[in-house]
Amino acid sequence: MSLLMGIDLGTSSVKSMIMDSSGNVLGFSQKEYDIDIPVSGYAEQNPAEWWDLVKETSAQAMEQAGTEGGTLAGIGFSGQMHGLVALDKEGQVLRPAIIWCDQRSIPQKSVVESTFTKEQLGGMIQNPVSTGFLLLSLMWIKENEPDIYSKIERVMLPKDYIRYRLTGELGTDTTDASSTSAYDSAALQWSEPLIAAFGLERTMFPVVGSPWEIAGHVTLQAASETGFKAGTPVVYGGADQAMQAIGNGIIEPGDVSCTIGTGGQLLAPMDLPIYDKQLRTHTYVHAAPKRWYLLGATMSAGLSLRWLASQVLKNSDYKALDQKALEIPAGSEGLVYLPYLTGERTPHMDPHSRGMFFGLQLGHQDAHFVRAVLEGVCYSLRDGVEIFRSLGVGMRRIIISGGGAKSRLWSQILADVLNRDVYRSQAVEQACTGAAMMAGVGAKIYGSVEEACKAVVKLHADPVRPNPDNHAVYERQYAIYTKLYATNRELLRELDLHGNGVAQ
16 A cells, blocks of 8 residues: 655645555544744744654654555645745754744835836736745845845745655745745746845855655655655655645636635636736746646735734634634624734735724624624635636636634625535545645555545535625625725824834
């Protein structure tokens, strides 16, 4: 029996999973970690902690599966997108990783946007530039930490560091490279004109492979640390959004993925690298050959609920909170939540935006706040759906994944807000599944990505169907929601720029 391992390096946890070639999960382990915020608006993590937890979870997954590293046909990766890991010429980490929700590079964002128009950026990278993305973070290091910058030999994305520790090989893949703001997604190459325009070193950017290609093999050193067998094939793997899409079988145009994890994402596969001329969404390379995808991104999805539970309600029993929110009617009795805790991407691309509860009344209780957060995240995702529609993107079927998919209430709210059936995968950890499938393609267990999807992916037959009465409530509420940002945009910017937001 051929066994495959998928490792998902997320924003809040690392997950390791072993499955067989039919997608049956034999072993799984997850360990959480925090985001370090040394200065307001910063977001960092320690790559050494990632590596330690990968070793721990992979060992636990193998123990649970009753197997050893020598039985694995291949190892694949899924990883949080956009972030920056910097290595020196000895391969040592130079500073904590700057991850995707970091906001320190607002000045660098302004420099890029004053240098190039939206039309020019669209032609070069088919995407906006965003704080927390590798390009702007590297520009920030060059300007603010010149001693560190002078020592950088290579930059890479978070999951690439784990693969490097396993194989000793430096590199990234097309799906993650396209999320850096430094990669031409249409031409499948680093955007040398953009990199050169800001005096960055092209040699810092690594070789780029396809997610299913073998990037290297487990080294003797890594084998001694992990329990994996030396020589085990390791594929490049990919960005978590591309991997969860593969894990959900979303490779054909018409299928749309909706992920509610730490952030929230809408993903629609495309045959061509179409992009929004206003740069309100992202166009990235998919993990299936000759495919791209359109991405709408919400910064604080599950993060909003986690913040509310831990910082306000002091209650992290999410099942209990979910049950309480179920007792509140659609619309949270007039309470509306704007989920912009760390700025927002789609549709505003505004790092100065901030969160808000609007419509507070004396009768509102904890459960109202919980339900309002679930609804506000779904309104934000609908913003992306509206842009997809304007671009003519087909949406035959919507498939929900991520932690939010475990909540029947959140799935129902999404169906009600979008007024569409919402399907759920039978896979518990779609990103890990997609990563393991990539390993299977690289190890020749599957003949293609398409073949892997047919062998592994299974959806629940009955979708979550929208409630017409709830949808009518949400139509009225969504109209108010969309006005909140527009009405308060300048006030939020003024608040942020006067010492209440990111350090400038």
